Amino acid sequence: MYKLIPTHPVTNEELGIIRLSDNASIPIDEANRDYQEYLEWLAEGNTPEPADS
Amino acid sequence: MSTIAVDTILDSNNGTTASINGATPNAYNTVGKNRIINGNMVIDQRNSGASVTPTNGSYTLDRWISYASQASKFTVEQNAGSVSPPAGFTNYLGVTSSSAYSVTASDYFIIGQHIEGYNVADLDFGKSTAKTITLSFYVRSSLTGTFGGVLGNAGSRSYAFTYVVSSANTWEQKTITIPGDTSGTWQTTNSYGLTLYIGLGAGSTYSGTAGSWDGASYFNATGATSVVGTSGATLYITGVQLEVGESATEFEHRPYTTEHQLCQRYLEAIGLDTSAALWSGYGATTNYVNWQFKVEKRAAPTISGAVSGTAGGAYVTHALRYTNGSAYASFGYSGSYSPVYADAEL
Numbered sequence: 001m002y003k004l005i006p007t008h009p010v011t012n013e014e015l016g017i018i019r020l021s022d023n024a025s026i027p028i029d030e031a032n033r034d035y036q037e038y039l040e041w042l043a044e045g046n047t048p049e050p051a052d053s
Numbered sequence: 054m055s056t057i058a059v060d061t062i063l064d065s066n067n068g069t070t071a072s073i074n075g076a077t078p079n080a081y082n083t084v085g086k087n088r089i090i091n092g093n094m095v096i097d098q099r100n101s102g103a104s105v106t107p108t109n110g111s112y113t114l115d116r117w118i119s120y121a122s123q124a125s126k127f128t129v130e131q132n133a134g135s136v137s138p139p140a141g142f143t144n145y146l147g148v149t150s151s152s153a154y155s156v157t158a159s160d161y162f163i164i165g166q167h168i169e170g171y172n173v174a175d176l177d178f179g180k181s182t183a184k185t186i187t188l189s190f191y192v193r194s195s196l197t198g199t200f201g202g203v204l205g206n207a208g209s210r211s212y213a214f215t216y217v218v219s220s221a222n223t224w225e226q227k228t229i230t231i232p233g234d235t236s237g238t239w240q241t242t243n244s245y246g247l248t249l250y251i252g253l254g255a256g257s258t259y260s261g262t263a264g265s266w267d268g269a270s271y272f273n274a275t276g277a278t279s280v281v282g283t284s285g286a287t288l289y290i291t292g293v294q295l296e297v298g299e300s301a302t303e304f305e306h307r308p309y310t311t312e313h314q315l316c317q318r319y320l321e322a323i324g325l326d327t328s329a330a331l332w333s334g335y336g337a338t339t340n341y342v343n344w345q346f347k348v349e350k351r352a353a354p355t356i357s358g359a360v361s362g363t364a365g366g367a368y369v370t371h372a373l374r375y376t377n378g379s380a381y382a383s384f385g386y387s388g389s390y391s392p393v394y395a396d397a398e399l
Contacts, residue, residue: 016375024357024396027375031243031352033398 002026002038004051017048087305088168089249090315091116092190092293094144097131098322099394104130106151112398113164114146115316120163120250120272126154126281127162127253138291139191139224141304145291148253153284161272162253162281167399168295169318169351170246176233176297178206178247183233188249189301190293192216193224195286201252201263201274202229207245210237213261213274226292228301234266243351245399251290254279317348319399324358324392343379350377350397358393 001020008015017026017038026034042048064072096115099105106128107119113129121127132138133147148164156162177183188204197218205211212234216227240246252273261271280288292304307315323344344356353375374380380395 019355022357024355026355027353029353029375032355034355034396 001049002041002046003049006051020049084305086294086296086302087307088172088247088295089116089166089293090168090319091312092291093142093304093306093312094131094146094291095309096313096316098316098320100131102131104128104133104149112320115320116166116398117146118165118167118398120161120165122160122162123154125151127151129164133289134287136193136222136289139226141306142191142291145191145193145289148280148288148290150253150281150283150286152281154254154279154281156254156256156279156282158256159258161255161259162279163250163255163272164253164290165248165250166293167245168247168249169399170240170242170244173239173246174241176239176247178234178239179237181235183235184297185230185232185299186295187298187301188214188229188231188293188295189226189304191224191226191291192218193222193287193289194218194280195221196278196280196283196288197221198278199274199276200280200288201255201260201277203248203250203252203261203271203273204231205248205250205271206237206239207248208270209268210234210239210266211261211269211271212266213263213271215263215274215277218278222287224289226301230299232266236266237268247295249293249295251288252277253288254281314348317346318351319397321346321348321350321354321395322392344393344395345379346377346395350395351399352397353377354380354395354397356380356393356395 003018003020005016005018005025007013014028016028019026019034026032026038029035091114094114098115099112105113106125107113107121108124109121110118112118114131119129128149128151130147132144133149138145146164176186197220199215199217201213201215203211203213212231214229216229218225250272255273259272260275261267261269263274280286294304296302
C-alpha cells in the first residue's frame, strides 16, 4: 500500500510516495527499484491513498 | 638504493610479460580489477551482523541481494556459525537452510549481486570484442557435490556454471572462467550491467545447462545441489572476485573505507549507533532537515528510518527533495530519525 506525498505548494510538482509498510519515502525516479515496484503495483489496478491536505 | 630502468620485462621464453608475484600485470588485474563490491563481506549496514530471513528481492549484507520464490526457506547472516574464515579474510556471508524444502519447477532461491553498468562497460559484452572474465570465490558448505550459479544481464542472457564442493565444512576456492557474451543487450550506465547469482536451489524453469550463454533468464545450473533441500544445511561464501582475464588472481583487498564508500553509492546509513542521525528540536508543525550524502547515489534513493521523537515526533518524515547527492526531509514537530537509510540499490 502506498500514499501520495503532498505536491509542492508552489510548483505543484509531484514529490514522491510513501510506502506504508515502513513509511519509506520513495522518489519519482524510474531508476529507483522501489518506484519500479510502485509502478508494477499501479499496473495491477491499485490506487494509492491520497496525500494529506 | 638501486634503480631499474627498462622498457620491457619478458618471461624466460622471451614471450609474454614476466609474472610478478604469481600474476602477469596488465590493465585489468591491478587496482580496481574486482567488479564485485563487498566481495569479502565486511560491510553489513542494514543488519550489523544479525541474522535475517530475507524476503524475495531484499538485500542482506551490502550489495548482496537475495531472491526466494517461497518465504522463510533460508537465513543469511554475516559470519553465521562463527567458523574461521579462509586465510586472509575476516568475514563471510553465511546461508543456513531453515527446512528441508523440495523445490518445484518454478522455485528459485538465490544470493547474488547486481553490478552497475558503469562498472562493467569495458567488458564489451554484446559485442564481438567481449572480454573473457573469471569468477573466483571461497566456499564452505555442510553439503558436498555439484553446486551452481549464473552470470547474466537483466533477464535475457544467462551463463550457468557449476562448481564442486569436495569436502564438507571446509573452505575451498573455486574458479570459473567465462567467455564474454557477444550477443544480447548489456546496460553500460547506472542500471543492471551484469548479475551474479549463487544458487541455493532452483527448479527446472530457472535452471540452465552449464557452460554456454543462453538467451534466457536462469538462476541456477541444471542438476545443482539444493541447499534449501536439507534442513540446517549451510553455504558460506567470501572472497568473491570477478575480473577480466582467463585466470583468477589474488583477491583484491581494498581499504575498508574504500569498500564502505563503494557500498554507499547504493546504500548509505547514518545513526546506526542509535544517535540522532537526523534531528530537529524545533517545535513547529513542520521542520525541514537536509541530508547531504557522503557518496553520490546511483539514483534518487528511497529514504527510510526509525522514528524516535517527542510529542508529535511520530509524524512520518517525507523526503521532499531527492537528488543523487542529497535528500531534503520534513519532520512533524520535533523528533529524530535514527538510523536513517538512503537506498539506491539495483
